[in-house]
């Protein structure tokens with residue numbers, strides 16, 4: 001069926017004419033005012049984010065210095081006895097420079113190899129663009145060097161962020177996205193490891209996406 | 222205050238003692254109680270089954286019956302819900318009757334809400350030394366908005382031990398003609414409800430709607446249980462008599 | 471939207487009767503819905519001001535649907551601006567044809583799918599399989615019931631009725647060896663198997679939770695991350711959406727991102743919310759290169775302008791009404807016989823399908839109103855169930871003996887004199903049936919009642935007969 005017939009039928013049944021703008025909204029769009037008006041200090045946002053993220057099965061580690069963070073990352077990769085690491089490309093929007101670790105572990109870089117290879121990667125390391133305290137969420141945008149497969153395909157996803165990337169609510173991320181010239185093809189809001197309760201209500205982790213999501217947070221005041 | 226009873230067809234024909242208890246309580250609180258005798262039924266059986274024309278005829282006779290009444294009180298949250306919510310809607314095409322229906326709706330109260338909201342009475346000087354659990358009927362709570370009024374009244378009864386009913390909000394499976402039409406499901410629902418009543422361990426089940434209580438009581442009786450099933454008005458009246466040292470029966 | 475299960479010729483009453491016998495099913499449904507609704511209650515309590523959120527949800531949906539032509543037009547314009555191909559389907563056959571022709575134009579053989587109620591509604595799998603195309607469901611629950619050749623019994627947890635032993639057997643038939651019934655093992659098998667399907671499929675089909683008019687974004691919610699795989703790995707992505715799945719702005723999405731997961735499973739947040747705005751950009755190295763959106767009417771537009779039923783299009787398919795429904799609790803999803811079960815199904819199915827097929831579903835309710843109370847966008851489902859019954863009666867399709875009964879009811883109850891007389895007659899009539907003040911006889915219409923409970927004997931005096939002695943001067 002063609003577009004105009006389809007839309008005209010809808011308009012006509014609603015007693016409207018096609019091309020007529022929507023009625024002025026009686027209520028404001030979006031969340032209730034009390035929700036939008038809350039404010040938290042950066043420290044409180046960090047605490048809230050960690051609380052929510054961990055309650056959803058995510059793991060969070062925080063550090064006061066970049067050096068502590070990279071050392072701990074190195075230790076974790078050793079502990080996991082990882083054979084293969086994948087990561088965003090060098091030109092990606094990394095919140096913190098961890099190139100030395102990625103070099104040491106010979107990480108496959110997203111923009112230098114075939115995406116299919118990431119299906120065999122054990123640990124995917126990415127940054128993120130924002131995090132959301134209310135829901136313990138990480139926000140990743142798709143881009144040339146920020147492949148979606150990096151955080152989606154491996155068993156373990158390690159994400160690097162700075163505490164000032166944490167905002168309070170989802171709406172702040174939407175506003176920031178709308179400031180950009182064009183929305184990216186994909187924006188992913190990830191709030192912990194992949195989960196399912198489809199087998200007798202028993203929680204299972206890692207059914208498609210990562211079974212572990214580990215956040216390395218550089219705490220800044 | 223002059224108070225007219227809308228006794229409901231079910232209380233009139235099957236459970237008159239509920240009406241007697243309610244009358245005596247209202248009288249003892251100083252109300253002049255009236256009983257407009259041309260009242261019948263709220264029309265819900267027909268309305269809920271989709272027979273709105275038939276429900277309308279019945280509603281008209283009800284509106285006429287209570288034309289002169291200032292305040293109307295009824296022992297059923299479900300029937301009051303019908304009058305409050307659906308009478309005005311039933312007459313949406315007739316401004317005259319719509320007006321009358323609205324007026325009736327605004328003057329009609331469920332018993333426990335009437336005591337608490339209008340008479341502002343919470344303590345009735347009753348004593349009832351039993352364990353009691355309360356089933357909030359769906360129409361009373363969801364349609365009419367009865368919240369904690371019955372609980373507040375029960376909490377003031379001396380020596381009454383209130384026990385929470387597990388899954389209290391779940392429907393008992395009455396639903397008027399539903400109980401007959403979808404009898405298998407209705408039977409499964411009332412079976413679950415009665416098992417929760419028994420699980421509570423209470424010796425008395427109290428409620429504010431005789432439809433639900435007849436359903437739950439009928440199942441309890443079939444199971445040979447001796448849990449006593451009472452309307453809130455009966456419990457309060459009996460409790461007052463007990464407190465006075467008089468046998469309510 | 472005929473249901474694939476073979477019992478669709480039975481009435482809902484007969485199907486319910488069968489379902490009530492199935493102890494495993496009833497326990498599973500009770501267990502699952504209890505868990506979901508308890509979690510929902512906990513999360514909404516800690517979130518706070520739930521009624522304010524519900525009101526906002528209702529306002530957003532009501533405004534959107536009342537202006538659907540404008541928002542849908544805006545959505546389509548934005549979609550086209552970012553290079554998405556948009557298709558319009560009046561009914562399910564137009565929708566399946568559109569999907570099939572996209573697939574055939576790619577000479578594709580294999581499709582991976584994420585969960586979508588619209589795809590169930592149009593029976594896309596059967597249609598594609600009949601045309602030699604392999605379809606693989608990737609939501610764990612959907613995968614299980616696809617292997618079992620069944621249909622979903624719950625809109626959020628489709629495999630609610632399957633035990634882990636049954637699941638192990640299904641997986642072994644699908645090639646697993648030496649599988650235990652441990653959740654971990656079962657999940658690992660599904661992960662391995664489905665991962666290779668994702669990588670080899672040429673087409674990904676998803677539904678659409680929300681389409682954002684101001685940006686042309688398609689938004690998907692999953693906990694497993696399978697929709698992300700489906701839209702990301704195969705080169706062509708087809709989105710199937712009901713035409714009412716629109717939200718005007720991203721700000722509105724923020725409200726729904728709270729209402730939907732909290733209502734559906736009692737989660738504070740969905741694990742994966744993904745927002746797609748067009749196919750992959752030229753520099754991107756993953757994501758579908760081609761994106762199609764098929765917009766489906768299939769009876770929805772008939773509800774527009776209908777004062778009573780337009781609000782059914784506000785539904786966000788969260789399943790909360792199923793989880794609190796006592797009828798669903800005791801008969802499960804399949805007994806509804808339609809793709810959409812529970813209270814929403816009992817309202818929606820007879821609307822989407824013309825004719826009589828689902829005309830008995832609105833009677834599968836005690837009108838307790840729990841569905842309305844649970845609905846995050848405040849759809850008055852219990853009123854709609856009554857309105858369905860009114861429509862049926864008004865169109866002359868009611869049950870003839872019931873029609874007579876209510877005629878009789880009117881004759882008696884609208885006339886106070888006759889009413890008084892009939893109480894006396896009922897007493898006369900019932901008294902021979904009573905024993906020790908109880909009636910257990912299964913005579914006439916009493917049978918449905920007395921099968922599981924006693925009926926009280928009518929008292930010697932009605933209230934109105936007692937009244938003169940109560941009256942005070």
Ligand code: SF4
Pocket residue numbers: 784785786787788789790791792814841844845846847848849851
């Ligand atoms: S009707 Fe309401 S509660 Fe039921 S699925 Fe739709 S949105 Fe959820």
